[in-house]
Amino acid sequence: MHRYRSHTCAALTKSDVGSTVRLSGWVHRVRDHGGLLFIDLRDHYGMTQVVVDPDSPAFAAAEKVRGEWVIRIDGAVKARSLETINKHMATGEIELYAQEIEVLSAAKELPLPVFGEPDYPEDIRLKYRFLDLRRETLHRNIVKRTQVIAAMRRRMHDTGFTEYSTPILTASSPEGARDFLVPSRIHPGTFFALPQAPQQYKQLLMVAGFDRYFQIAPCFRDEDPRADRLPGEFYQLDLEMSFVTQEDVWNTMEPVMRGIFEEFAEGKPVTKEFPRIPYDEAIRKYGSDKPDLRNPIEMQNVTEHFAGSGFKVFAGMIASNPKVEVWAIPARTGGSRAFCDRMNAWAQSLGQPGLGYIFWKEEDGKTAGSGPLAKNIGEERTDAVRTQLGLEAGDACFFVAGEPSKFYKFAGEARTKAGEDLNLVDRDRFELCWIIDFPFYEWLEDEKKIDFAHNPFSMPQGGLEGLNGPDPLSLKAYQYDMVCNGFEIASGSIRNQLPEVMVKAFELTGKSKEEVEEQFGGLYRAFQYGAPPHGGMAAGVDRVIMLLVGAKNLREISLFPMNQQAQDLLMNAPAPAAPKQLMELSLRVIPPIKKD
Secondary structure: OOOOOOOOOOOOOHHHOOOEEEEEEEEEEEEEEOOEEEEEEEOOOOEEEEEEOOOOOOHHHHHHOOOOOEEEEEEEEEEOOHHHOOOOOOOOOEEEEEEEEEEEEOOOOOOOOOOOOOOOOHHHHHHOHHHHOOOHHHHHHHHHHHHHHHHHHHHHHHOOOEEOOOOOOEOOOOOOOEOOEEEOOOOOOOEEEOOOOOHHHHHHHHHOOOOEEEEEEEEEEEOOOEOOEOOEEEEEEEEEEEOOOHHHHHHHHHHHHHHHHHHHOOOOOEOOOOOEEEHHHHHHHHOOOOOOOOOOOOOEEOHHHHOOOOOHHHHHHHHHOOOOEEEEEEEOOOOOHHHHHHHHHHHHHOOOOOOEEEEEEEEOOEEEEEOHHHHHHHHHHHHHHHHHHOOOOOOEEEEEEEOHHHHHHHHHHHHHHHHHHOOOOOOOOEOEEEEEOOEOEEEEOOOOEEEEOOOOOEOEOOHHHHHOOOOHHHOEEOEEEEEEOOEEEEEEEEEOOOHHHHHHHHHOOOOOHHHHHHHOHHHHHHHHHOOOOEEEEEEEHHHHHHHHHOOOOHHHHOOOOOOOOOOEOOOOEOOOOOHHHHHHOOOOOOOOOOOO
């Protein structure tokens, strides 16, 4: 028999009854039932119940073992009685009667519990991550992660893509965040950067003639942590295709991503055909470029019903500024003053002046509007609003007014708040869509200049002619995001592969041709020598897995994450470098200036 085990802790079934076997694993818990000891033995694969009776030669050793000790057990497999069968365990029809127990490794008193998985402070969980990873939910999530990544690779290979690895030590590139810099010992005073994404390399692969590329790429960004993005590093399903339009990318990757969700959705419905929603439409309907389509609320423009009305606040704004609009946020089943007042108080808690509303109820056989706005604009306009929005008695509607560019985010938050509080959101499904036609540029008010709104390597719609037009801020890009349940899970574009278009695009943001050649020399040179039209995208592996397992935080699907302060508490990183290391790198650490 093998030194440590003949079976795993998930392998034994009724067919093994009568066999003598050997198991090794961790003591999940020990129970004393009137002198009869029960040990739940756990390994990576599952759990087996071990019985130790007082007459067993193993009883003395069993009395000593504690939770998370590593032990080896030899014993006889017996069938459980009908009333003790555990249908929730793979080994629930049998139990192992221990004949010999060997302690392979004792455990000190635990700094956090493994059995039961109660909430525990994050700093303790991350410092003792090797214990945290033994907990059932987290262990299951990590296994699911590996399965999802394997499925991504399989589906990409089946779709005709080939996996290529790109460099980790590279040059700094503007991907929207700070770089992690790596000092060069051989070239003092110079630095590599860890890649924020393999963007330039994958484009160079297309120029080099490798038609369909992908990799599960590690990406490094020195940015503040948040729930849907880990500090330091993350992984993405990165891909690029030659001789394609954006429709080709959508048609190729939609089945791949839909298949991933269907494979791991555990029966939850997944969108069959992803809607393609222009960015401007998404902002107007949902107040967000990553809308949660499980929320059925769609906002509408109702400016005409308030123009010249008795509600002087809105009417005055409309009359004085042609950019002002009034947006309606319909809330089915929200037709009570109490709910409307709660929504208004919520808006004020965010620093807003309030949230105007109308709610409808049945009065004398007809549907009548109630609330201050209804009284001010009158019965006819109130009913026109209700008719436009398709509302009925028992429903409500909230209103936001101003320049949409200044209030759309708040309107989107109000839509989300109403949908969640009224339980309109169907949480047991995956709703996916494409957001397309993103703005190419945006205006930076603080710097009084335009900048790229998204990926600087995207092709503007209209090409060079579009860039030479009178209003760069009206330009759209061949750029798209994939969104699921309110999270951006992928982003991509058709790339700009023409050197003169590349230079012009950067010139409008204030960079000279010389700066473009210096900062993006690899791409710029490559585009001089026959670059195919190409495009692609990158899907956030971590976010996809977070959605599939129902986690609320990326730390629940990552092996060894940092904390909210971007520290690795397990390995005590970052840490000061030794003086010898700094000397070899020709570096000196300057202490940060203390702020008063």
